[in-house]
Amino acid sequence: MSAPPVLECAAVRKEFRGNLVLRDLDLTVAEHEVVVLIGASGSGKSTLLRCVNLLEPVSDGSIRLDGEHITDPAVDPDRVRRRIGMVFQGYNLFPHMTVLDNITLAPRRVHGRARAEAEAQAMGLLERVGLADKAKEFPDRLSGGQQQRAAVVRALVNAPRLLLLDEVTSALDPELVGEVLDLIRTLRDDGMTMLIATHEMGFARQVADRVCFLHDGAILEQGPPERVLGEPAEPRTRQFLQRIIDAGRL
């Protein structure tokens, strides 16, 4: 018997005040797999990530993490979220804490680890992403790219089974996008299981094992990046990619 996939969404439905954002969406992410979600704004990419992290309750369907039904009402969401890391578009670092305190908050306050131990681990991770010298700085002293890399470290510190990345480069100045994408490539090479929503098609092509095109709350087309981005079967996918090319983003 093989292990269950890391993430399994079955017929996930999400309604916001009569507005259907996710329509019976199915998605599976295997261990060490990198799945990239593409699609227009409002297609449901962010909503799906927020549902997986239980930041939004689903309206129907089920989500399983390592086979455990996490959308079951009896499940404690805080326990689930410890196994999932999430990085947001706007970094969402805590402005009143240093970078180091941002990263050690969860290990110390959720896992009850000692400060010295948590800080040693955090410093190791910061070292890896080249931010060790910024550990004692407050987030507003860092560039956007540095803040986002710190946010990635904060999400990694719980050693999550799954990392969710929600448009992590959309708020960055163009010249800072590269350093964040490099970091994500490193994570991929380390075997991190990731579900990524992005507008960076070039990046999607490089990093994805599988690309899913979301349209109107459902996955319209999915497959290896060369196929979905190179020779899409669906007219809607072609339309979307054409608009991106016209905008000079590919």
Place this chain on the structure above:
Amino acid sequence: MTEADRPGGEVYRPSELQLRRERHHRRQTRRSVLVAAASTAVVGVLLVVAVTGSPGWERVHETFFDPEEAWRALPEVFTGLLLNIRLLLFCAAGALLLGLVIALLRTLRGPVFFPLRALAVSYTYGFRGAPLIIVLYLMTFGVPGLRLEGTPSVLVLGGIALVLTYGAYIAEVFRAGIESVHPSQLAAARSLGLSYRKSMRFVVLPQAVRRVTPPLLNDMVALQKDVGLISLAGPIDAIRAAQIATAQSYNFTPYIVAGVLFVLMAIPLVAVTDWVTTRAARRQSAEGAR
């Protein structure tokens, strides 16, 4: 920086146009200062003439600004002021604590907490509307009238009235602060596995309190002044002491003494408030400009 681009250096010489501009600005500034000085002098003279030239000035001068009377009343009024200060310290701590608790109760979600939430909401509605004097009378005259076993002193009851009234305002200030923290901060905290309570404690509240410190200090300045209303209930504070002195001499100067002492007591707190406010504003704009 090289010598050449340093303004006023050996190499740099302002153009004729720039010199003309600077001369113009200097002229403008000189004119503004002169106009301001002249208008201030005119208003000042008019005020002094109107007050000292009024028909009743002689009597007002005697009954409100008698230096001998002021000196005689000072020790008692000052002793009374110490009571005000003690009361202020306790009431400020109590009102801040009550306000914070009420604000947190109002953020609780879930049907279980409905009664607590409803209590918090009706409290802030009721006590922000109720005049302080009426609350004070109710507490200091009404409650002892019940003749319950172990009723605290009038001073404590009056302090409770102040805490109840100010707690309602402070609760709203805290709530505004909590709501001003962007929801994405809470989302980030929850995504790390922190419970709602821990997210509040470590992420939302520290940011909220920082933001509302200036308005809170302003409420403290107001509280400091309203502490004097306790005199209506009987305890001998600065104002009550002034009233007693006035009743003995038929001279109102002790009230002025008490008023001046209150203002002197307020100045440090007002200065701290201004300082904190400008610092917060500067921080905010620095963040915005980044």
